[in-house]
Structure formats: structure tokens, C-alpha cells
Amino acid sequence: MAWWIAVCSSAWAQSVAVPGACAPRVLAVQAARSMAGADPLVRPASGWEPLALPDVWVRRWPGHDGTVWYRIEWERSCADRTEPIALGLDGMSMAGEVFINDDLVWRDASVVEPLSRSWNTPRWWLLPTSALRGGVNTVWVRVVGLASLSPGLGSVRLGDPVAVAREQEQSLWRQRTVFVFSAGLSCAVGCLFGVVWCLRRSERAFGWYALMSICWAAYLLTLLATSAWPFTDTLTLSRLNIAAFVLYTLCFCLFTWRFGEQALPRLERALWGLALAGCAAVMLAPSAWVGVVFLVVWVGFALVFFANCLQFQWHAWRPRAGGRQPQHMLLALCWLVFVVVGVHDLMVILAMWQARETWSAIAGPVTTVCMALLLGGRLVAGMQRIERFNHELEAHVAITRADLQQALAREHAQALGHAKLQERMQIAHDLHDGLGGSLMRSMALVEQARHPLPHARVLSLLKVLRDDLRQVIDHGSSSGATVPETPVRWAAPLRHRFTRILDEMGVASDWRIAAQWGGLPTALQCLGLTRLVEEALSNVIKHSDARRLLVRVQPDAMGALQVRIEDDGVGFDVQAVQDAGLSVGMRSMAARAERMGGALVVESATGRTVVAVTLPLPLPLPLPLPLPLASA
Incomplete structure (x- = not known):
């Protein structure tokens, strides 16, 4: 023992x-x-x-x-x-x-x-x-x-x-890793062939091979176990180890006979009786005799395993009227490898050679390759049937395709008409919100002027209107807008247009723009912020009588974007204006901030007015870390 x-x-x-x-x-x-x-x-x-x-x-x-x-x-x-x-x-x-x-x-x-x-x-x-x-x-x-x-x-x-x-x-590789790999491979192949057998109950050989693979995996797992859990003693797990080997040998023989189309009813009944007796002896043997029982049962079923491999060689290679079956010969070669490996390993152990040099670990991969080839042959036959079905299906698909193309053409024409109408509506909204606001600012400047504006000033206002019109044309509809790469690029057109007007009015402007986004805004949010800042700056020009203006765009630690417009103008009573409901601009800014998912805060007193917008933005996903290189 x-x-x-x-x-x-x-x-x-x-x-x-x-x-x-x-x-x-x-x-x-x-x-x-x-x-x-x-x-x-x-x-x-x-x-x-x-x-x-x-x-x-x-x-x-x-x-x-x-x-x-x-x-x-x-x-x-x-x-x-x-x-x-x-x-x-x-x-x-x-x-x-x-x-x-x-x-x-x-x-x-x-x-x-x-x-x-x-x-x-x-x-x-x-x-x-x-x-x-x-x-x-x-x-x-x-x-x-x-x-x-x-x-x-x-x-x-x-x-x-x-x-x-x-x-x-x-x-560790020889004693555990290779057996873990073999057990996992056996489980995977067993489940695959189990599914094949469930779909095609007539293929009983694959059902027995699935059980054989599961029993082999169970045998290896009992060898790899590092504790006796869930059992209360170590001997019980060893009993299950021998029982798993007995069942593996039983399924191995039945798979071989089913695949080779061998009818051996008496031998099958004898093998079933021998397997039941072996499992009963292993599980019920008293502790004093368990070593001898383990040895007899294990060696006995190892001899059954070798005998089955050798008898299938004769069955596969013997001459017959219908000729030899290629699948049977391929399986016989696989079983011959099993015989060579088993005899070598027994000689290694009995002769006390280097036990780490056993070849038993290759049995699982060799079997998997052999079974994959056998299954491939059956799949080829199934694919040929599928090809014939595909030829019949193509004729019906051609007719259905013609009908479908006509239906798609009608739907495409309707969708194109809807898209054109929606694009016109979006252009109208952009003209109203962008160019309309610029016209209102220009009209306010002309109305508030104490003297007729000089030609240069009028020309400047017309150029601003032209720039706004170009912005609408360049951006197109809000759905086609793109997100600027940085806040500086986003604020550049605003700064260019308003700085000229502010300089002419004698207002010193300070633009403090962050170099990068914290969280990445959407195109709609960028356009909404643009309109909101335009309205706030227009209010500064029309109402504040300010001498200094500060525009700050900065992300916070959580990725939210904070936009702040601050001036030193005359100020106004925020609560009174909100209660009176007279300020269309404030309502418009608040509505835009709400649609974007942000919050608008307006604070005002004599000498200081602040319009602040906080817009939560999602943080960009971090780049995945590189996988560590495996050691040699």
C-alpha cells in the first residue's frame, strides 16, 4: 500500500x-x-x-x-x-x-x-x-x-x-498546477458533451464520455484537496477518491463500447456488478482493513482499464467487410497512448524512479484533442445538412428582401422629412437665442446713448452681429455641435466679442479660465452655458454701469464646473426683481441652468453683483492599469 x-x-x-x-x-x-x-x-x-x-x-x-x-x-x-x-x-x-x-x-x-x-x-x-x-x-x-x-x-x-x-x-507545477488544468479541462469537456447528449439523446457515447470526464475531474479534485471538508475525517475523502476512480473506469469502458458500437451485454453486467462491489468495499471497509481494500480495488480497476484499452485495439484495427472506421482507429490510438502512459507510470512508481517524471498529466489534454477531432467529424455532417437548408432559405430571403427594401424606402423618405423640419426648428431657436440676444444688446446701446453714435461705433455693433451670425452658422443646430477641447477654447469666442464692447465702454475685464475640464460637458451643456454667459454679460453692459468685470471658469474637486461673472456696478434688489417677475433675462438664465442640470445663484449689492452657475459634470473614466507581466 x-x-x-x-x-x-x-x-x-x-x-x-x-x-x-x-x-x-x-x-x-x-x-x-x-x-x-x-x-x-x-x-x-x-x-x-x-x-x-x-x-x-x-x-x-x-x-x-x-x-x-x-x-x-x-x-x-x-x-x-x-x-x-x-x-x-x-x-x-x-x-x-x-x-x-x-x-x-x-x-x-x-x-x-x-x-x-x-x-x-x-x-x-x-x-x-x-x-x-x-x-x-x-x-x-x-x-x-x-x-x-x-x-x-x-x-x-x-x-x-x-x-x-x-x-x-x-x-508546484508538476504536483498541483498541471492537475488543476487537467481537472478544469475535463469539467469543461464533460459539460460540452453533456449538452450534446441532452440535445441528441441518441448519441449515448457522448453522454458516457461526459460522465467519464466528470468522474475524472472529481478524482483529481480529491487529490488536490487541502482539507477533508465537509467530512469529519481524512479517511472518508480517501474513500471517495478510490470510488471516483472506480466510477471513472466504469464510464470509460461504457463510453468505449458505445462509441465502438460493441455489443457486450454479459460483460457490461459483470462490470456493473464489479463496480458496485468495489465502491461498497471501499466505503464500508473497516479502518484496520482499509489499506488492503484500497490497494486491491485500485489495482483491480487499473487492470480493467488497461484490458479495455487493449481489446479496443483489436476491435478497431481488425479487418472487416465494411472496412475499418476512421473514428474507431483514432480512438484506438488515443487509448494506446493511455496504455503507454499507464505502464510507464507504474514502472516509475514500482521501481522507485523519479516520481515527478510521470506522464499521467498528459492524459487529459490528449483525450480532449482526440474527442475534439471526433466531434468535429460529426459537426461536419451537421454542417452539410445546414448548407442544404441555407440554399432553400436563400430563395425565400430574396423575396422578403425586395419587400423590405420598398418598406425601408418609404420609411426613409418620412424620416428625412421629419429631420428637415426638426433642423429648421433648431436653427430658428439658435437664431432667437444667439442673434436675437445680440440685436437686443445693440438696441440697448443705441437707446442708452446720450448722443448719436459715431460711425465707428455703429460699425463695431454690426461686426458683433456678424460674428454672432457666423457662430450660429458654424455651430449649426445644437445636436450637431461639438465639445471644445478645453474651457479656454470654449470661452474664446465670448471673450473676443464682449471684450471689444467692454473696452469701448471703459470697462476693464478680467477673464480667468481653467486650462482643462474637470468633468467633460456635453455639446448641449456647452451651448447652454454660452447663451447663459451672453445674457449675463449683456445685463452688465445694459444695467450695471460697472468699471470692472471678472469672468471665472474653474472646475472644483468633484469635477463640477463653476462659472462666475462678477462686476462692481450699481447692483439691484434681487428679491424684488424676482418677486415682480419683470426680468426676462434672469428667468431665462435660471431655466437654462435647470435644463442643464445645474444651479444658478445671483447675489447683488451696491458695488458688487455676482452671477454664479454650478454645473455637475461626470469625471472621466481612469485609464486601465497595465496587466503585470508573468514571471518566467
């Missing part, structure tokens, strides 16, 4: 000393068991026996359940005491803890039932310098296991941290 776990795992390798400039020199490797009634946490004072790692203690102490202490004495091979030392461990069956001298380095999550399952989990640690001594150092490993589950200690590595880490990464 000692080699059974090795067959299942391919985990343990011969212990090696990691070379280096200051590699540790191992002086002795010994083990001693905790006797019945003794405290398992106390290291034995006697009974130490030399050994070589990896070690399975049932060869030395048959039937011993419980704790065994391992002692590895070593010293540095150079005088440099600051050189870091790493400790690597391929696994322990089942759980335990590691000490350097008298300091705890690591302990399993559970060293009592249900035990943690660390037999297939390589680990490594950097030994703390403070715990190392000048002369001989001792690594203590306490292992807790069951005699029926091949308890013991895997290979141990001491040496340079880089070399130990590299060895442990290779062990």
Missing part, C-alpha cells in the same frame, strides 16, 4: 541538496515515532533511526497511526553567517508542522482529525537569520498521518533561496 499514494500523486522526488556558494551540509536525517500514551507535541528522547528522504514510515513501523518526528541536522559550508538559507518541502502525509531549532516556521491548519492534506502541496520558507545558530542547526518536522494512507515526509531542500524557490515552483 506504500506506493499507492505515489501512483495517485506523482508528488515525491528524491531529496537533493541545492548547490550554491554557501550550500548547507546535511549531517544526519533521522526519525522517531511518538509512542502510544506519549505527548505527540514533545520530541522523543530515544528511538531515533537514520533514513533517506522521501520516507514512508509504515515500512519501518507497520500499522503506526499518529505522530512521527523527523530531525534534519545541518551546518553551513562557509564562514559567511549572513548568507540567507531557504527550506523547501515537497509534501507530508497528511499534516504537520516545521521548526528551525526551537522556532516554529509553519504549521498546518489542522493537525488533528479532520487532518489537513499537505501530502501533495510543496512549500518553501526563508529561514529567519535570528533563529539560526553558528554551528549545527536542526530542522524538526512533525508529521501526523494514518498508516492506511502511506504516511511520511517528502523530499526536503536546503540552500540558496533562489534555487530553492525555482525547484519548488517546478514541484
Whole structure:
């Protein structure tokens, strides 16, 4: 039974000393068991026996359940005491803890039932310098296991941290990663073929292959489990491991016979009876006999597996009247690979060769490739049927396409008429809000002038009207407007038009515009802000009699855009104007701010009037961080 776990795992390798400039020199490797009634946490004072790692203690102490202490004495091979030392461990069956001298380095999550399952989990640690001594150092490993589950200690590595880490990464790949990949692949393929079988119940071979893949994934998952959860003892999970292998072998044989169209009713009944008996024996065997039962059942169904692979070779390659089936020959080649891999791995384990060199991990990908080819052949036949259906469908589609084109032409003409009408309405609104406001400002200037305006002044007003008209023409409708790249570009046309008028009126203007947007506004919000600022500046020109004007555009910390127009004019009573309802401009600005989702605040007193607009804007999404490069 000692080699059974090795067959299942391919985990343990011969212990090696990691070379280096200051590699540790191992002086002795010994083990001693905790006797019945003794405290398992106390290291034995006697009974130490030399050994070589990896070690399975049932060869030395048959039937011993419980704790065994391992002692590895070593010293540095150079005088440099600051050189870091790493400790690597391929696994322990089942759980335990590691000490350097008298300091705890690591302990399993559970060293009592249900035990943690660390037999297939390589680990490594950097030994703390403070715990190392000048002369001989001792690594203590306490292992807790069951005699029926091949308890013991895997290979141990001491040496340079880089070399130990590299060895442990290779062990992790061989002992866990490749099996995780195989289990995931088996689950995916099993689900795929399960769907195929649900859609086509006549394809019973794919149904059995789906069950076979699920059983293989369950078998691997019991090997990869690091705890006995949800069970209360470790032995129950090991029973399920053997039962999963029995069911996998059963489904494997039934899939082979269904796919190869072999009618073997008596053999099938015998196999079903053998599988039920095997599962019952594994699940119900008493603890004292469980090791022997596990060995007999596992080896027996491994022989059934090999026998099925060999008999299918004869079935696929033998001459027959209708000729050999290519799909059967392809499956036979796949099963032949299984035979070669299985025989190689058994020889590796039984001969105590490098167990990490087993080939069992390639079985899953090879099977997946083979089944993909077989499924591809069936899909080709299905695609040919679909092509014939497509030819028949094309004639009906051509007729329907002609009718649809006529209907689309009518709808397009109607949509074009609606678009033209809507565009005219939008142009009318822009002319009213933009050019209309400029006309009102110009009329106010002419009406308020005490003397006839000179020709140059009239020409300036006409140029402003021309600029406003050009703005309407350039922007088009509000739906076709674009967002300026920066607030400076957005404010440039406003500043150009109003600065000329303000200079002629003797008003000093200060424009403080942010270099970038905080949050990005929409085109409609930009046009709305433009109209709002135009109205506010027009009010300054018409009513304020100001000498100084400040225009500030600045985003706040939350991304909201704050627009502030402040002058030192005569001011007015804000509440009285709002109550009287006489100010069309204030109502228009407030309505625009509300439509844009912002808020308008007007404050006024003698010598100071402020019109402020706060417009919440969404912050731009951050750029995604680059993915970290995987280590070699």
C-alpha cells in the first residue's frame, strides 16, 4: 500500500541538496515515532533511526497511526553567517508542522482529525537569520498521518533561496498546477458533451464520455484537496477518491463500447456488478482493513482499464467487410497512448524512479484533442445538412428582401422629412437665442446713448452681429455641435466679442479660465452655458454701469464646473426683481441652468453683483492599469 499514494500523486522526488556558494551540509536525517500514551507535541528522547528522504514510515513501523518526528541536522559550508538559507518541502502525509531549532516556521491548519492534506502541496520558507545558530542547526518536522494512507515526509531542500524557490515552483507545477488544468479541462469537456447528449439523446457515447470526464475531474479534485471538508475525517475523502476512480473506469469502458458500437451485454453486467462491489468495499471497509481494500480495488480497476484499452485495439484495427472506421482507429490510438502512459507510470512508481517524471498529466489534454477531432467529424455532417437548408432559405430571403427594401424606402423618405423640419426648428431657436440676444444688446446701446453714435461705433455693433451670425452658422443646430477641447477654447469666442464692447465702454475685464475640464460637458451643456454667459454679460453692459468685470471658469474637486461673472456696478434688489417677475433675462438664465442640470445663484449689492452657475459634470473614466507581466 506504500506506493499507492505515489501512483495517485506523482508528488515525491528524491531529496537533493541545492548547490550554491554557501550550500548547507546535511549531517544526519533521522526519525522517531511518538509512542502510544506519549505527548505527540514533545520530541522523543530515544528511538531515533537514520533514513533517506522521501520516507514512508509504515515500512519501518507497520500499522503506526499518529505522530512521527523527523530531525534534519545541518551546518553551513562557509564562514559567511549572513548568507540567507531557504527550506523547501515537497509534501507530508497528511499534516504537520516545521521548526528551525526551537522556532516554529509553519504549521498546518489542522493537525488533528479532520487532518489537513499537505501530502501533495510543496512549500518553501526563508529561514529567519535570528533563529539560526553558528554551528549545527536542526530542522524538526512533525508529521501526523494514518498508516492506511502511506504516511511520511517528502523530499526536503536546503540552500540558496533562489534555487530553492525555482525547484519548488517546478514541484508546484508538476504536483498541483498541471492537475488543476487537467481537472478544469475535463469539467469543461464533460459539460460540452453533456449538452450534446441532452440535445441528441441518441448519441449515448457522448453522454458516457461526459460522465467519464466528470468522474475524472472529481478524482483529481480529491487529490488536490487541502482539507477533508465537509467530512469529519481524512479517511472518508480517501474513500471517495478510490470510488471516483472506480466510477471513472466504469464510464470509460461504457463510453468505449458505445462509441465502438460493441455489443457486450454479459460483460457490461459483470462490470456493473464489479463496480458496485468495489465502491461498497471501499466505503464500508473497516479502518484496520482499509489499506488492503484500497490497494486491491485500485489495482483491480487499473487492470480493467488497461484490458479495455487493449481489446479496443483489436476491435478497431481488425479487418472487416465494411472496412475499418476512421473514428474507431483514432480512438484506438488515443487509448494506446493511455496504455503507454499507464505502464510507464507504474514502472516509475514500482521501481522507485523519479516520481515527478510521470506522464499521467498528459492524459487529459490528449483525450480532449482526440474527442475534439471526433466531434468535429460529426459537426461536419451537421454542417452539410445546414448548407442544404441555407440554399432553400436563400430563395425565400430574396423575396422578403425586395419587400423590405420598398418598406425601408418609404420609411426613409418620412424620416428625412421629419429631420428637415426638426433642423429648421433648431436653427430658428439658435437664431432667437444667439442673434436675437445680440440685436437686443445693440438696441440697448443705441437707446442708452446720450448722443448719436459715431460711425465707428455703429460699425463695431454690426461686426458683433456678424460674428454672432457666423457662430450660429458654424455651430449649426445644437445636436450637431461639438465639445471644445478645453474651457479656454470654449470661452474664446465670448471673450473676443464682449471684450471689444467692454473696452469701448471703459470697462476693464478680467477673464480667468481653467486650462482643462474637470468633468467633460456635453455639446448641449456647452451651448447652454454660452447663451447663459451672453445674457449675463449683456445685463452688465445694459444695467450695471460697472468699471470692472471678472469672468471665472474653474472646475472644483468633484469635477463640477463653476462659472462666475462678477462686476462692481450699481447692483439691484434681487428679491424684488424676482418677486415682480419683470426680468426676462434672469428667468431665462435660471431655466437654462435647470435644463442643464445645474444651479444658478445671483447675489447683488451696491458695488458688487455676482452671477454664479454650478454645473455637475461626470469625471472621466481612469485609464486601465497595465496587466503585470508573468514571471518566467
